[in-house]
Amino acid sequence: MATTSQALPAVPLDAYVIDVLMPDLVGHDRRPSAFLVYLYLWRRTRGGRDADVAVALREVAEGTGLAKRSVQTALARLTRRRLITARRDGRTAVSEYAVLRPWARRA
Numbered sequence: 001m002a003t004t005s006q007a008l009p010a011v012p013l014d015a016y017v018i019d020v021l022m023p024d025l026v027g028h029d030r031r032p033s034a035f036l037v038y039l040y041l042w043r044r045t046r047g048g049r050d051a052d053v054a055v056a057l058r059e060v061a062e063g064t065g066l067a068k069r070s071v072q073t074a075l076a077r078l079t080r081r082r083l084i085t086a087r088r089d090g091r092t093a094v095s096e097y098a099v100l101r102p103w104a105r106r107a
Contacts, residue, residue, distance in 0.1 A: 011047045016103045021083075029077070036064045037074040038083055038099070045099045052087075052098040 017039075025035040040063050044053040060075075061068045075097075078084040082102060088095040 033070045034074040034077040052096045054094050054096045056094050
């Protein structure tokens with residue numbers, strides 16, 4: 001069985017994510033879970049190159065090793081900080097998340 005790193009192609013990570021976003025979310029906000037969820041969604045959207053990704057809360061929890069409640073709190077934090085957008089068609093529908101990169105200038 002192939003490991004995840006062997007099965008998936010590499011996705012580049014903006015230096016901003018490590019140099020600025022990590023200390024801000026983990027150190028200043030004291031929300032390391034938000035940073036982990038952001039990285040998970042970053043990976044699933046290929047670094048924001050895909051418009052969005054539909055992913056269940058349970059799947060994010062399993063992919064990050066966090067409790068579902070921690071993922072919910074992290075998603076709320078990321079949405080408030082305008083680092084992601086979330087959309088779902090109904091109360092029980094799977095949410096679609098878009099990873100935002102507010103530090104990247106638009107061409």
